[in-house]
Amino acid sequence: MPRNTWLMAISLSVIIVLLSNVAYYFLTKKTLEDALNHEMRAVAKQIEFSVEQSRLGSEKFQEQIGRELRIVAIAAQYALDPDVEKVTNEQLKELSAKIGVSHITLMKRTEDNIILYKSSDENELGKGTKTWDPWYVAFNQLFDDKQVKIDWLGQTLPNFWSGPFEVASTDPDHIYKWGYYHDGTTNYIIDPYVNYTTLAEYEKLTGTNQLIDKSIKNSDSLLEATVFNPSTFGKGSFDTVNEDGEVQGHLLQKDIFYGSYLYEADNDVQNVTKAYKSGNVISAKENINGKHVLKMFIPVLTADNGASIVDENGEPIHGYVLSLVSDYQVIQERLDSQFLNIAIVIFLITGISILIATFAMRYFHQSREKMVQVTQQTYVDEINSMFQSIRAQRHDFLNHVQTIHSLAELNKSKELVAYTKELTGEIRLMNDIINIGNPAIAALIRSKISQAESYRIAFSCSFSGLNRLEMGLKTLDVNRMLGNLIDNAFDEVMKYAEDSREVELSGRQMDGFIEFCISNTCMNAHEVKDKPLFEAGFTTKNDAHQGLGLFTVKSITEHYKGTIQVNVESENRITFYIRIPH
Incomplete structure (x- = not known):
């Protein structure tokens, strides 16, 4: 065979080997990316299951607390005079301690407002509720019809209504769940309430944050997991100022339910909204905190509109977005390791083939x-x-x-x-x-x-x-x-x-x-x-x-x-x- 023909054959062989290596590199990269996505999807399923269990369990737990608050209100009704003027704050302090609730407040209706008239909590006394929308509507319905009919969050029972856990307007540093009872035999609404401690202990026992921490610890690539409220995330604070000029936050409108949010990117709000509205998983590669990371935004639809997920107006929504952040450098390290091994094998096979x-x-x-x-x-x-x-x-x-x-x-x-x-x-x-x-x-x-x-x-x-x-x-x-x-x-x-x-x-x-x-x-x-x-x-x-x-x-x-x-x-x-x- 002429020398030029040999050179052409060898050159062609070298080109084929190089093209094969390049094709293998990108194919392996794609395979590793798919494997990382699959791994993240598996972690997402675990977190999603835990979130759902925690969310549904929390709502059931709140319903049980609501029923107990109704029982407490009925018990208080028998212990108190039906005329609010004849009930003292000291009686309410003694009664709330005996029954086992944080406080008991009696609400009196005036010509243009509903006042927190008597209470075991001195911070409550004299506060009006006219600006508490839609709570004020519920109070009026209890006084008028002895039944709440508003189409909003909360739990409605005979002569009773209870809203979800929320930051107290009269005490912005604390979160409570209130129950409101009025059957017409008294000239006031009985309002017993308990603090957030019991629910916080329950949510801790359900272990969603613990599961997230454990998943991050056991994964080579997972850096962070966050559960976003797609309606309130990125829209700023929903704090209000109460009558005393104090800043009051709102638990219902919080933008992050579980996890942390340390790996922030400029397009996060857009991707969360897009994932929620489209129902599709959105992936994005970012450089954050000196790391090349892959962020996935996974929409999760819920079976019901529960009290634990609401929009900026407090209206229930039917889903949330789970975000996972993984270290993309892990893919490159795996790729380099595999490519080095395969390159050695290809080199040996190429040599043998040439021989x-x-x-x-x-x-x-x-x-x-x-x-x-x-x-x-x-x-x-x-x-x-x-x-x-x-x-x-x-x-x-x-x-x-x-x-x-x-x-x-x-x-x-x-x-x-x-x-x-x-x-x-x-x-x-x-x-x-x-x-x-x-x-x-x-x-x-x-x-x-x-x-x-x-x-x-x-x-x-x-x-x-x-x-x-x-x-x-x-x-x-x-x-x-x-x-x-x-x-x-x-x-x-x-x-x-x-x-x-x-x-x-x-x-x-x-x-x-x-x-x-x-x-x-x-x-x-x-x-x-x-x-x-x-x-x-x-x-x-x-x-x-x-x-x-x-x-x-x-x-x-x-x-x-x-x-x-x-x-x-x-x-x-x-x-x-x-x-x-x-």
Whole structure:
């Protein structure tokens, strides 16, 4: 193989290896990213389940507290005078301590307000509720109808209503849950309430934040998990100022339910909103706190509109967004580690492949050179055989003349005619072979004629124009094609009786192409034609043939951009046409 061809082959191999490595790099990166996403989804499912359990459990727990507050209010009603003017604050302090609630307040209705009139908590006394929307509406409905009918948060029971845990307007540093009872037998609403401690202990027991901390601790890549309120996140503070000028926060509108929020990015608000509204998981790569991180925003829909999730107006919503932050550098480290190992393997495999290819090319060269040598030797032998036949004819010429003379003297006219006919036929056959015009092809045909005579095959051939074989078609390749075609024909006709062994070969060169045609006896030719005759390894012979003859013929024909065609002239005859352009 020329040096340039070797260089091109090696360069192509190097390019293929480099492209394979690049493709593997990005494929592995994609696989690792998918694995990280899958890992984060699994963690998200755990947190989601914990959040739902905590949320639903918290609402059930608040409902139970509400029922207990109603019982406390009824008990207080029996212990107190029905006229608010006859109840003292000291009585309420004693009663709240005895019943086990934080405080008890009695609410009195005036012409234009509802006042916290008597209370065990001095901070409550004298406060109006007119600005407490929609709580003020609920209070009026209790006074008027003894039943709350507002379409808002809270728990409605007979003669009773309770809102969710919230920051106290009269004590912004504390969170309480209030219950309000009025059955018409008193001129006041009984308002017992408890602090947030009990619910905080319950939420701690449910372990959502603990689960988040544990998940972060046990993960190589998880950095942070946050449960966002999609309606209030990013909209600033919802604090208000009470009558005493104190800033009052609102528990219901908090923007983060669970987890921490240390990895802040500019697009977080947009991504939280987009995830919640579209219902699709949103992923974003960010550089935060010196880390390259991957943030996922996963929308979670709830089965009900519970009191634990509300919008900026306090209206219940039906979902939240879970955000997970993972360290993207973990992917790069895993990728570098895997790529290094694979690069070593690829390098070894590439080296071994090059060695195998080198040995294969050497073997191919040796085999090709050996095949050329064998073909050349056959060519020389066949040429020598043809020349030997010509010399034998010349050597025997005197004997032929003497025999003719003797037969003429003896008046053996019939024998003389028969003898000369046989002699002229041999001379004509030899002249036809010589007149082929191409010594190598002539030598091959002479050899095959001798072989046909020994096999008792009727082999006829005719050629024209092969003395002009100059269009780039190698004589060696022509002999390979003709030799395989003739051998294949001889093998086929040898299956039949002597009188059916017929093979015809013709070749001609015309302007634009060279054509060869070989026809032979073939029983059931139509069936044979439909078989994969030109596939490597296919053979119709019963002995140990390799099935490479017709495959070789087709390969040479296609190499010279030629065509090969199989025709069935009759049921018992098959013909192969080869046409090669030049």
